[in-house]
Amino acid sequence: MTDTEPEADDSIDSSEPDYTSTELMVTTAARELRDDESVLVGVGVPNLACNLAKRTHAPNLRMIYESGTIDSNPSSLPLSIGDPVLATGAVGVVPMFEGFSKYLQGGRIDVGFLGGAQIDRYGNINSTVIGDYEDPAVRLPGSGGACEIASNAHRTLVITPHQKRRFPEEVDFVTSPGYVDGREGREELGLRGGPEAIITDLAVMRFDEDGELYAETLHPGVSRDEVQNATGWTLAFADDVETTPTPDTEDLRLLREELDPDGVYLE
Known part of the structure; x- marks a missing residue:
């Protein structure tokens, strides 16, 4: 290298924070939540997303856990829905039955987080199940409260890795209904709300007027081909596909130093 040649790193913008795909999914999900909403929270990545939202743009977000804690403010990272830390600062602790009947089935939950195989x-x-129900290749944990959440929350969000085996054109078994076979199919069943967004490690997908998924944004550095190759049908893309906003420095500080300092879910 001569004296006039630039150093290899001179063109790198050091102001752009480094982040992992999980951190991008968490911050993207957090931005879907609005102040003053009630959200039925699960542990793991959805829990991080809700707590991040509450510490940033949605301070009045009311977090409700399946175990029956109402308006929780956990003082540390919960490791299960039965973790006593979920009662920290909660306005109430009710039986699980009441949480599902009065709050969820009663239409008092704005947002629910879901996942699945x-x-x-x-x-x-x-x-x-994966495969035939009577003779499956894999027997999965089942619904838990997922079917009730999918059927009764005013809108649902899904966070999941983007893999072709996870996104078949048709699921082997409908545990939790989305738009069934289109928006009219859900309406005919008399179900409340419906899925709003699916956030993966490649893209953010939403639902068109027919209730079918399309890719709205692609994560930085991800191509359409990558998303299509990880999807089991011909996926539609928005007319003007944009790039998913990245985590900012404060998002990353909160996640790494306050919400998950031991990297239980972020690593």
Whole structure:
């Protein structure tokens, strides 16, 4: 290298924070939440997203956990829905039955987080079996409260890795209904709300007027081909596909120093 040649790193913008794909999914999910909403929270990545939202743009977000804690403010990272830390600062602790009947089935939950082994083009989720129900290749944990959340929350969000086996054109078993076979299918069943967004490690997908998934934004450095190759049907893309906003420095500080300092879910 001569004296006139630039150093290899001179063109790198050091102001752009480094982040992992999980941190990007968490911050993207957090931005979907609005102040004054009630959200039925799960542990793991959804829990991080809700607590990040509450510490940033949604201070009045009311977090409700399946175990029955109402408006929780956990003082540390909960490791299960039965973790006593969830009662920290809660306005109430009710039986699980009341949480599901009065709050969820009563239409008092704005947002629910879901996940599953398979998600199809209409947002139906399978967490029951892979293969034939009577003779499955894999027996999965089942619904838990997922079917009730999918059926009764005013809107649902899904966070999941983007892999072709996770996104078949049709799920092997409908554990939690999305738009069934289109928006009219969900309406015919009399279900409240419906899925709003699916956030993966490649893209953010939403649902069109027919209730079918399309890619709205692609994460930095991700191509359309990468997303399509990880999807089991011909996926539609928005007319003007944009790049998913990245985590900012404060997002990353909160996640790494306050919400998950031991890297339980971020690593």
